Structure formats: C-alpha cells, structure tokens
Amino acid sequence: MERLPPQSIEAEEAVLGGLLIDPYAVERVKHILSAGDFYRDKHGWIYAAILHLHNQNEPVDFLTVCDTLDGEGKLDATGGGAFISELINAVPTSIHVEHYARIVVNAANKRRLIQAATEVAKIGYDEELDDLATYSKAQAILRGAEPTGKPILAVGGDGLTDAMFEALAQAEMDKQAARDGYEVKWPWKAMLAYSKRWRAGQPVVVIAEGGAGKTAFCMCIASHNAMNGGKIVYAHTEDEPRVLLMRQLSSMTGVPFNEIESATYADTELVDGNTRGIHFKVPAVVLRGISSIRQAWRGELWLLPCTGKTVPETVYALERLQADIGLPDAVIFDWFFDHRMREGYENMTVKLTMDLKDLKDYAAVHKVRLLVAMQTGKIGASKGRLTAYDAFWTSSAAHYGKLVMGLKREREMVGGEPIGPFKPEIEVFISKANLDVTGSFKLQMRGETFSIFEPETKVLPETPWYD
Known part of the structure; x- marks a missing residue:
C-alpha cells in the first residue's frame, strides 16, 4: 500500500x-x-x-x-x-x-x-x-529543498531600544551567573591582560609548530578550568586517551611523562596501587594526584576521541555527548588538520574552510566556548611570530577565529642549525583579537612534564590540586 x-x-x-x-x-x-x-x-x-x-x-x-x-x-x-x-x-x-x-x-x-x-x-x-x-x-x-519557516531574528525599528535594554540586562545576568556559577578563564594572568573573557560562540585559535607545546597549552587550559568548576570537553585526534591521561598526570604531579608511560620510576619510594586486579607501584604523589580529581576538582574534564572522524562526525559526537552530560562550558579541538577530511571536495583549502566553519557554527548554535588547535607548516616553522595566516594549508583561522594566538619556541642549535630540542620559553603572540587587545607574553614549559607556567610565578594560579 x-x-x-x-x-x-x-x-x-x-x-x-x-x-x-x-x-x-x-x-x-x-x-x-x-x-x-x-x-x-x-x-x-x-x-x-x-x-x-x-x-x-x-x-x-x-x-x-x-x-x-x-x-x-x-x-x-x-x-x-x-x-x-x-x-x-x-x-x-x-x-x-x-x-x-x-x-x-x-x-x-x-x-x-x-x-x-x-x-x-x-x-x-x-x-x-x-x-x-x-x-x-x-x-x-x-x-531548493532547504527548510522554510526558520525564525527571523532581525532586530530593528521600534524594537531596537528594547533590544538594547535587553542586552544590558543580559550582561548583568551574565555577571551574576559568573558570581553564582562558573566563568571559563585563561590560566595565566599575562593572558588575562589581553583577553579578559573567553566569549561563548566566538572561536579561539591556537597555531604552533609540531612539538612546540600546543597540546600542553590546550590541556593546561582544560585542566585549569576543570579544577576550578568548569565542564570541559577535550576532543582530540592525535593522542589516544591513555596518553592524554598520562600527560595530565605528569603535569599535575611533576613526575616525568616517560616514567609514567614506561612504569619505571626514578623515585625509589613507591606505593602500591591496584585496579581490575592488576597491581602496580607508583610514586605516592601520583595516587594523591588521582585522588585530588575527586576530592578537590570542582568541575569535570571529558576526553572525546575523534581520531578517524570528519568534522561533521565530530560535531555529531559532541552533540551526542552534550545530550548525556549537559552543555559544556568549553570545547577544545586538538588538533585541526589531523582529522579525517570530508568527502566530495577535491580542494583541500575548501574542505578545511568548511570544517572550521562547521566548528564555528556548532559553537554559535550551542553558545559554547571553542578553542581550536592548529599546526603551522615548514614556512611558518622557519619564521618568527605566527599570525592567523600561518596555519598549515588554510587561512580560515583569519576568517573564523575571533581570537588567534601563535605559540613560538626556539630550538637549541646543533651544528649551527636550529634543529635541537625546544627551549623552555614560549612566546604567545596574539595576532588577532576582535574584541580584545593584540600583543605578546612569555610562558615557560617543563618539557618532561608538559606543565606550562608563568616565569615569575612558577605555578599555575588558583589551581591547588590536592591538600
């Protein structure tokens, strides 16, 4: 029938x-x-x-x-x-x-x-x-078959003054919500001098050379806010969840990542641990660090593996997770270009532009904060400060990023060539800031633990991870 x-x-x-x-x-x-x-x-x-x-x-x-x-x-x-x-x-x-x-x-x-x-x-x-x-x-x-009947959201005419009063009222409500709830913040005081707020729906882009610390930079932002009350989703394409968890433990405890990964510790005073019937020995500070997440963290950190997913598939995964855990305070996507490319378009530039726009649209529709990590190519790696146009294969960051930061670390000289290990100092250059201030500031990174801090403080502000 x-x-x-x-x-x-x-x-x-x-x-x-x-x-x-x-x-x-x-x-x-x-x-x-x-x-x-x-x-x-x-x-x-x-x-x-x-x-x-x-x-x-x-x-x-x-x-x-x-x-x-x-x-x-x-x-x-x-x-x-x-x-x-x-x-x-x-x-x-x-x-x-x-x-x-x-x-x-x-x-x-x-x-x-x-x-x-x-x-x-x-x-x-x-x-x-x-x-x-x-x-x-x-x-x-x-x-020609696109949906009709979409709400018209234009503001004007006699309603313009009402809309302005509504905007002021909303600003006051946002301020009150920040007092009563949680407002996502940057971990470093130097950063706050340039960008007071991380605004919902306006993508932030971080660009760095491979191995220069973009994942450590992003994880530092994620953990800082999770510690202090935020609900953060970390969508990652490069490292598997186990590696990210070990990196986080290393950053929190100061125990070198290689020791945690290899289960071989320089510390001779180890304590017993057990999970799923498997016994292991680790430094006591590692177990205290894990316990602190339940005891001292006021927020949540969710790791969402996106390896092998296109950006539309990642957006779908984010929305499915959102249905389970509620609206996140911020989403971090690490890293752009390492995701699987969408089908149907031969031009790589077009694909990447569409991908970043999809992420931007996700943030705008759901009113969440979004940070996207990108990598620069050979030309960007050889120049000084990185701008919004230095992301590998695409200038879409210049179009869709509202705040764009470049991370730069110098390398040690080997045989007269800058090909040795990265130096600990990171220069953060804010090259685009639609509603904030451009400029630069310095951070330090302990490479063996992936921890990033301000040189004058040596520690992350407001992040006591255990008593």
Whole structure:
C-alpha cells in the first residue's frame, strides 16, 4: 500500500481556526508559514485569503474570508461557509497557533525533501549527464529543498531600544551567573591582560609548530578550568586517551611523562596501587594526584576521541555527548588538520574552510566556548611570530577565529642549525583579537612534564590540586 506524504490535517485546521477567531495571531505565523505549506489545497486557499486581508489592513472574519474566496471563485471548492464555520467552532483558542503552524511547516519541508529525492533519483538514471554534471544538478535540487519557516531574528525599528535594554540586562545576568556559577578563564594572568573573557560562540585559535607545546597549552587550559568548576570537553585526534591521561598526570604531579608511560620510576619510594586486579607501584604523589580529581576538582574534564572522524562526525559526537552530560562550558579541538577530511571536495583549502566553519557554527548554535588547535607548516616553522595566516594549508583561522594566538619556541642549535630540542620559553603572540587587545607574553614549559607556567610565578594560579 502506498504511504501518504507527511501531513497533519488536524494541525492545518487548527491553524486556520485560530487565525479566524484571533486575526492578530497572523503576526505570529506569517513569517514562518506560507500558503504552499498546506497539504490540502483548500486550506492553502483559506490561508492565502486571510493573509491578503491582513496585508490590506482589512478585518479578518467569517464574512470577509468568505467574500474573498467567493471573489476568487474558490468558496464552493473549499466547502462553502459551512466549512469556514466548522474551522471556527473546532478551535477554542489561538494560543497554540504558532505551535500548529510549525507542525504544518515541518510536514511541508519533509514533503519537499521527498520530492527532491525523487528528482535526484531520476537524474541519477540520466545517461546523457556525466557524473560531475549529475552531482552539480543534484546539489541544486537539494538546495531548493532547504527548510522554510526558520525564525527571523532581525532586530530593528521600534524594537531596537528594547533590544538594547535587553542586552544590558543580559550582561548583568551574565555577571551574576559568573558570581553564582562558573566563568571559563585563561590560566595565566599575562593572558588575562589581553583577553579578559573567553566569549561563548566566538572561536579561539591556537597555531604552533609540531612539538612546540600546543597540546600542553590546550590541556593546561582544560585542566585549569576543570579544577576550578568548569565542564570541559577535550576532543582530540592525535593522542589516544591513555596518553592524554598520562600527560595530565605528569603535569599535575611533576613526575616525568616517560616514567609514567614506561612504569619505571626514578623515585625509589613507591606505593602500591591496584585496579581490575592488576597491581602496580607508583610514586605516592601520583595516587594523591588521582585522588585530588575527586576530592578537590570542582568541575569535570571529558576526553572525546575523534581520531578517524570528519568534522561533521565530530560535531555529531559532541552533540551526542552534550545530550548525556549537559552543555559544556568549553570545547577544545586538538588538533585541526589531523582529522579525517570530508568527502566530495577535491580542494583541500575548501574542505578545511568548511570544517572550521562547521566548528564555528556548532559553537554559535550551542553558545559554547571553542578553542581550536592548529599546526603551522615548514614556512611558518622557519619564521618568527605566527599570525592567523600561518596555519598549515588554510587561512580560515583569519576568517573564523575571533581570537588567534601563535605559540613560538626556539630550538637549541646543533651544528649551527636550529634543529635541537625546544627551549623552555614560549612566546604567545596574539595576532588577532576582535574584541580584545593584540600583543605578546612569555610562558615557560617543563618539557618532561608538559606543565606550562608563568616565569615569575612558577605555578599555575588558583589551581591547588590536592591538600
């Protein structure tokens, strides 16, 4: 048996009835609902008559709607005045008219998508078109089936002053929320001198040479905020979760990463540990560090493996995780370009631009803070300060990054060439700051523990990790 297209006759009649008993309700639906959205033609005719009267500043009631339909020769086809009366009597109130309108629009959008899919299937069998022409035509068809009825969010006219007062009120609410809840912050005082706030929905980009400390930099930001009350999601493509956990332990405890990874410690005074029936010996500071996460951390750190995922797949994973744990205070994506590239586009620059835009859109839609780590190429590695245009293969950071930082570490000289180990000093150069201040400051990194600190303080501010 052939299935009926998506529809809701009840919702269509409820919308029309609501508009007939409350003409002012037209203002609530006219921007999302069109006559072509109705499944039944006669419902679309009635709605078009209501819209026509409303736009002409004419009263909308039983008589005027019937007269308009009669003048168009459609009154009898709709069922006459008796059907219009049925619509009015079937709905007690117009309070839910917008809800019903969205049901109608949703069904109409699905019908358009089904029709588009049918047309795409037809051109797929057209032997006169080559594959590229077929793909291009299919894209055009699908673009024509994009959802209608999206809310219009423009602010202006008489509502502009109200919107300004609302913005001031929201700023006060944000300030109060920061007092009562948690506000994501940068770990370093020098950084706060340039950027007071990490704003939701506005991507921050970090660019560095491979091995220069971008993951340590990002993990430091993540753990600092998790320690102090934030819910942080760390989406990573390079290191497996076990390696990131060991790096975090190393940074927290000061025990070199290589010792933790190899389970071979220079410290001769070790304590016993046990998990899943496996016994091990570690320095006491390691167990205290693990215990501190439950005892002293006021927030949460979530590690989300994204190796082998495209950016759209990563965004989907973030949204699935968000459904389980709630909205995060910040998301860190480490690192961009190491993810799997999306299909369908040969141009690498186009792919990367679309990928960063997808991440930006995710942050904007969900109003979360986003930090994206990128790597520079050979040219960037050989120059001084890194700018927004020095990310490998793409300048998208200059377009979509609202705050862009470059990390630079000099190397030790070997045989007259700068090819030795990285020096501990990190210069952070803020090359783009739409709402903040550009400039540079210095940090220090202990390479064996991946810990980053300000030279004058030697420790991270406000992060006592255990008593």
